[in-house]
Structures are given as structure tokens and as C-alpha cells.
Amino acid sequence: MKMSKNYISKKFWKNKTILITGINGFIGGNLAKLLSNLGANIIGISNSSNKNKFLKYENLEKRIIFKKIDLRNFKSINNLVDKNKIDICIHLAAQVDVNIAKTDPLITYESNIVGTLNLLESLRIKKDIKSIIIASSDKSYGEYPLNKLPYRETYDLRPIYPYDVSKACGDLISRSYASNLFNMPIIITRFANIYGPGQLNFTALIPDCILGNLSLRKFVPRSNGKNKRDFLFVKDVCDLYACLSYNLYKNNDLKGEIFNAGTKHGYTVDTIVKKICKQMNNDNLYMKIKDEFHKQKTIGEIQHQFMTYDKLQKYFNWKPEFSLEEGLSITIDWYKKFFYKYDYKLFMGKK
Numbered sequence: 001m002k003m004s005k006n007y008i009s010k011k012f013w014k015n016k017t018i019l020i021t022g023i024n025g026f027i028g029g030n031l032a033k034l035l036s037n038l039g040a041n042i043i044g045i046s047n048s049s050n051k052n053k054f055l056k057y058e059n060l061e062k063r064i065i066f067k068k069i070d071l072r073n074f075k076s077i078n079n080l081v082d083k084n085k086i087d088i089c090i091h092l093a094a095q096v097d098v099n100i101a102k103t104d105p106l107i108t109y110e111s112n113i114v115g116t117l118n119l120l121e122s123l124r125i126k127k128d129i130k131s132i133i134i135a136s137s138d139k140s141y142g143e144y145p146l147n148k149l150p151y152r153e154t155y156d157l158r159p160i161y162p163y164d165v166s167k168a169c170g171d172l173i174s175r176s177y178a179s180n181l182f183n184m185p186i187i188i189t190r191f192a193n194i195y196g197p198g199q200l201n202f203t204a205l206i207p208d209c210i211l212g213n214l215s216l217r218k219f220v221p222r223s224n225g226k227n228k229r230d231f232l233f234v235k236d237v238c239d240l241y242a243c244l245s246y247n248l249y250k251n252n253d254l255k256g257e258i259f260n261a262g263t264k265h266g267y268t269v270d271t272i273v274k275k276i277c278k279q280m281n282n283d284n285l286y287m288k289i290k291d292e293f294h295k296q297k298t299i300g301e302i303q304h305q306f307m308t309y310d311k312l313q314k315y316f317n318w319k320p321e322f323s324l325e326e327g328l329s330i331t332i333d334w335y336k337k338f339f340y341k342y343d344y345k346l347f348m349g350k351k
Contacts, residue, residue, distance in 0.1 A: 071115030196234030
């Protein structure tokens with residue numbers, strides 16, 4: 001059966017007001033692009049007053065209402081929610097850098113737990129919203145043995161490390177607000193690693209490896225390369241957020257549901273690096289990186305993670321459209337064009 005795409009009807013999205021938290025993140029930017037093209041009015045919030053270069057590069061900055069708000073400040077987010085009629089909220093804002101979480105757990109817990117709580121409480125008080133999508137993470141599940149993977153929505157959450165715990169806490173808070181007590185229209189998503197155009201966090205594996213292949217900086221592995229990960233292309237993710245937002249808006253019985261999304265495949269980090277180097281005609285670099293893998297140990301991270309989309313397929317007949325090879329090809333091409341215009345060092349912080 002062919003997947004129905006009624007959830008990207010312009011008739012539905014036109015003039016609806018969508019609140020996207022974390023608009024400066026690459027998922028938020030890509031999602032704003034999709035929904036604004038469908039006619040939605042986008043309010044995007046970020047804890048930075050500067051719009052990221054992706055929003056400018058994609059000519060999105062004038063198509064969204066951009067607000068500097070730190071979700072850790074309840075008064076700020078409550079004022080915004082109170083003054084606007086919001087039809088749908090997609091909560092993407094988070095401290096997502098696993099390495100920062102290891103060294104600064106406090107800011108990670110504050111951002112990912114308190115931020116989620118403040119947002120949901122402000123939406124609870126306002127009462128009139130019809131669809132809320134909360135981005136949790138596959139890392140909320142914590143460590144499961146390889147023979148228990150892929151993760152299933154019915155699995156217990158058993159995280160240990162700071163980032164993973166922070167996302168699981170936000171996940172549980174969201175389930176509480178969706179309970180019979182508050183009856184808020186909330187769906188929780190637990191997705192695999194997301195990659196694609198606009199990802200300007202170069203601690204992430206795929207953009208970091210592409211930088212190395214473009215000879216912009218040396219790629220240094222942070223693991224032995226044997227750990228398995230699942231990767232979803234950002235266009236599939238945005239399509240899925242539109243699907244879930246639409247269906248929850250139309251059917252409140254979906255409140256409290258949890259949906260995993262992955263590709264059903266776990267790829268070793270070594271395999272991902274090899275695929276990128278092959279597409280960029282750089283087999284010699286791969287051989288050098290392969291030697292580096294043997295010198296590394298993985299500490300403070302889950303060893304293996306991947307998941308299926310079975311429940312999504314059952315409910316909505318949804319499945320990813322992009323293979324890893326297709327997604328990598330599009331992503332590599334985007335970075336080549338982007339770095340023709342911008343110096344990558346603009347995105348490296350203090351490094």
C-alpha cells in the first residue's frame with residue numbers, strides 16, 4: 001500500500017501558527033523550510049539572538065518570526081505562549097552535544113529537563129493547542145544488548161549517562177502531561193541519529209568526517225569504530241514531524257503515543273566513515289582513519305543503537321524514503337556548496 005501524503009497538504013498548513021523550539025538547530029531549520037513552503041506561519045525560538053547561517057543560506061530568516069528565548073526561564077516562554085495562538089508545537093530545543101554533557105552535565109540537565117517542563121507547563125496553562133510533538137531520543141533507552149536491538153517502544157528506559165538521562169527525563173515529563181490528569185495532545189518521538197544539510201555541529205560524526213574529507217581539518221575518531229549506530233536523513237525526519245503533527249491535530253486519541261524511527265539497520269562507525277570516504281573518492285584517508293580507530297576507546301557512550309519504524313508503518317504506513325547512500329550524497333554536495341560561501345571555522349566555537 002502506497003503511503004498517503006495528505007499530511008503535507010497546503011490546505012491544512014496554510015496560516016496555521018507553528019511554534020518550533022530550537023529553530024537554530026539544523027532539524028528546526030529544515031522543518032521551518034518545509035512548513036513555511038506549505039504556507040504555515042513559523043514562530044521559531046532559540047536561546048541565541050543570532051540566526052544561524054543555515055537559516056540565512058536557505059533564505060528562511062525573513063520567513064519566520066524569530067524570538068530569543070531561553071526555555072530555562074519560565075516567564076519568557078510563558079509570555080510568548082500567552083500572547084500567541086499556537087496551533088502546533090514541535091519541541092526540538094536541547095543541549096545535544098554528548099561531549100558537553102559529559103563535562104557539563106548541569107547545563108544539559110537544565111536545558112533538556114527544565115526547558116521541556118517550562119514549555120509544557122506554559123502550553124498547559126494556555127490550553128488551546130491541538131498538537132505537541134516532543135523530540136526525545138533513542139538514547140533515552142540506555143544500553144541494551146545487541147541481541148535485543150532494534151529498540152522497541154515498549155522497552156523500559158534505562159539510561160545512565162548525562163545526555164541520555166536528560167532526554168529520558170524530558171520524555172517522562174511529557175508522558176505525565178499527556179496522561180489522564182492533564183490530557184494534553186502530546187506525541188513523543190525517539191529517533192535515531194539525524195544527519196543532513198544544515199548540520200553545523202561538527203562534533204557529530206558525519207559532518208566531522210566530511211570536513212576531514214574536504215581537507216578543512218583532521219578527522220580524529222572518538223571511538224574504536226566498532227560501535228553501531230542508526231542514521232535518519234533529515235528530510236525523512238521533517239516529513240515525519242509533519243505526519244505526526246497533522247495526525248495528532250486530527251485525532252486526539254493519539255495523545256501519549258511514542259514512536260521510534262530508524263532505518264532498521266545498525267552501521268558501525270567504521271562503515272559510515274568508509275562510505276563517506278568512498279563517495280568523496282578518498283580511500284587513502286579511510287585507511288589512515290582505520291589505523292586511528294585501533295588507538296581509541298569508547299567511554300561514556302552507549303555501545304550499540306538502532307531501531308525500526310514498524311509502529312509508524314502500522315499507524316500511518318510511513319517509512320523512510322532515503323537510503324544512507326542517497327542521504328550521504330545529498331549531504332556531501334550541500335556541504336561543498338556551503339563551504340564555498342562560509343569558512344567552517346565560524347562554526348567551531350572556541351576550538
